[in-house]
Amino acid sequence: MLKNKSLQLLMVCFLSLLFLFNPKVTFAEGSDYSVVPLLPNSQVKSTSSYYDFKVVNEEKIKLAFSIENLSEKEQTFSVGIYDAVTNKNGIIDYSNAKLKKNVKKEQRLSDLVTIPNQVTVARHAKKTIEFQIKPMKSDFDGYILGSLQIVPQKEATKAGITNLFTRTIAIRMWGTDAKETIKSNIKDNKKEFDAITETNTTLKYQLVNQSPKIEKEINVQTILEKQGDKKKIINKAERKIDFAPSSLVEQELALKEGLVDGHYKLSVNTKTAEGESFHFEYVFQMKNDKLSHHNYWLYGFSLLAALLIIFGIYLWKRKKKKRKCKHGEKQGE
Structure with a gap:
């Protein structure tokens, strides 16, 4: 008993000295x-x-x-x-x-x-x-x-x-124009969509909060389907995020395996805490473990071609109208 008390006393003395010489x-x-x-x-x-x-x-x-x-x-x-x-x-x-x-x-x-x-x-x-x-x-x-x-x-x-x-x-x-209720506005940036395969495939996409307010607990659901005669759901996931105002966030969907060659569709469904929904789709093709093409250049070319056609039709109608007017003036003479 005396031995234990002596041991405890020595421990107390040791700790006291430790704090005394190193108070930090x-x-x-x-x-x-x-x-x-x-x-x-x-x-x-x-x-x-x-x-x-x-x-x-x-x-x-x-x-x-x-x-x-x-x-x-x-x-x-x-x-x-x-x-x-x-x-x-x-x-x-x-x-x-x-x-x-x-x-x-x-x-x-x-x-x-x-x-x-x-x-x-x-x-x-x-x-x-x-x-x-x-x-x-x-x-x-x-x-x-x-x-x-x-x-x-x-x-x-x-x-x-x-x-x-x-x-x-x-x-x-x-801001001085701040309203009591700020409307939610979630967009995506399709040009930033990508698919990267090392051992497994990771899909990357970008969401944009265009609203100048925090979006708390946005529900983000992703559904990946393989396109073809028989559509097949490959992956389905769901998560919640807090979205900072007037900003974008890069999201990743890490798959358990690499995507084989073929056509796919990724659906991203978002829903705010207030119940507003925003839906985005990415249709893409995989070939040799790589994203085959985004087709954005094709969309741009198609839009430009459509605008040129509309402009051509406008010029043709304008010339036709001028001819009619001249013809009418000649008849009046």
Whole structure:
């Protein structure tokens, strides 16, 4: 009994010495600071945890936030602005600069903000950082969505950097033409359809949210059929995605095996949470593990030929009408 008590006492002494000579082990990197958004006068009253405001005019909008350094050392923080985008997993991502291109150009928050890219705060001090948003225009419908992200800069060690706590604050900027009900509008981009075969075939397609609002829990159903005398369903799948406003998302349908040569049809049926449906089809041919052709050049050529024919008919009728008029004038003489 005495031996056990002596052992416990030694353990307590050892742990006490460990914390005494290395107090950092009790502190997780990044948890030693706080960030508070300082909301503007035009803030929507129902929200207080992030920036949610309406654009009054096209003048610069001044916003601010405070950083409090709770640690014993001076800290430097990286500051960035990101656009809200939907990643391949169907989740809205507020911190992926690589997907910026997926947002409609005039709706990119990151292009409208002027902000310092890093801030240094003394130990046990608080600093207020101001930044500006210059909207391209004020009379837009819906909202522009993105985020402000603050990350502490830590010196690299042999063990590497771990447990960095990032602070992300959403920014939602409403236009003056924002309606109470924004109509859903999902499109596709047929030129981006592709089929890639390595061991298995993966079908790639692109959906576009043309509406300036988040589409929550869109149901996406895909049905792949092999065309021929007897149509056969090869694959049927269903998933839900959250769609960022005014942006596109690249979707992939990974099949369990490669597609053999033949003609196929992929149907993509989407349905919003409000019950609005949007349907898209891709008819394609596989040959030697490759997409044989998209036929888009053929569609373009056919459209051009049709326009030329219509224009030719118009010119022919116009000439015919002029001849009749001249003939009538001669008879009148």
